[in-house]
Amino acid sequence: MPVTLLIPSALRSFTDRQATVRVEANTVGEALAALTDTYPDIRRHLYDDGNALRPFVNLYLGETNIKNTGGTATPLKDGDEVALVPSIAGGRGICGPAPDSRRVMPAPPAAEGTGG
Amino acid sequence: MIRIARQLHRNLRAEGETAYPDECCGIMLGTVDAEGTRSVTELHPMLNARESGERYHRFRIEADDILRAERLATGNGLEIIGFYHSHPDNPAVPSDYDREHALPWYAYVIVAVEQGRARRVRCWQLAEDRSRFLRERMHTLA
Secondary structure (H helix, E strand, O other): OEEEEEOOHHHHHHOOOOOEEEEEOOEHHHHHHHHHHHOHHHHHHHEOOOOOEOOOEEEEEOOEEOOOOOHHHOEOOOOOEEEEEEOEEEOOOOOOOOHHHHHHOOOOOHHHOOOO | OEEEEHHHHHHHHHHHHHHOOOOOEEEEEEEEOOOOOEEEEEEEEEOOOOOHHHOOOOEEEOHHHHHHHHHHHHHOOOEEEEEEEEEEOOOOOOOHHHHHOOOEOOEEEEEEEEOOEEEEEEEEEEOOOOOOEEEEOEEEEO
């Protein structure tokens, strides 16, 4: 049955800048398969090397994030819209101490100070 | 290349300073012209959804917030251009953690904040093979 996938702006370069892609599918998984069959270059950004949906890729059916409920097995009905929505994460990494640990660090011994 | 008004650029820096020693984060909305140049027209500061003890080196914007921003943008003829965050006491260079959680095309703006003062602001874009970030020119408009 016809359903519509809503494509985030970051991935529209793989769908000819189309914000929506209509596919024939009975489940969310089938819809994603139809999407990646039509636009294979999008696949590496949705799935990791182990063929699992990347952790930051979420799937919304209406207002509900179904990623951790029905996931790709979620059945679809005629006219459903599934939005692909990234959650965004990042940060400077693990280098350097936490600010709190800096606050409780003892002052350096005089020999290691600036002297003077 | 991305374009951003000087005042929005100042706002980015100020947010990094306000959030220090934690990381700030937010969503950039704007337009894309026929040549693919993106112009940032709105900044939407977001709550850093990481646990309080992790915010000094991590940030997360929840999918619900991204979905709301996507709808807001679409309703106003805009697009999500990218995201910004700060690196307290670290350079404005993406980490491996940034890369693992990134998508291509988006502009990732990083503000380096040293001892509470905003320093460099850099813009990056994920390579399409996901192997690295590429520096992107950021043009500040008066």
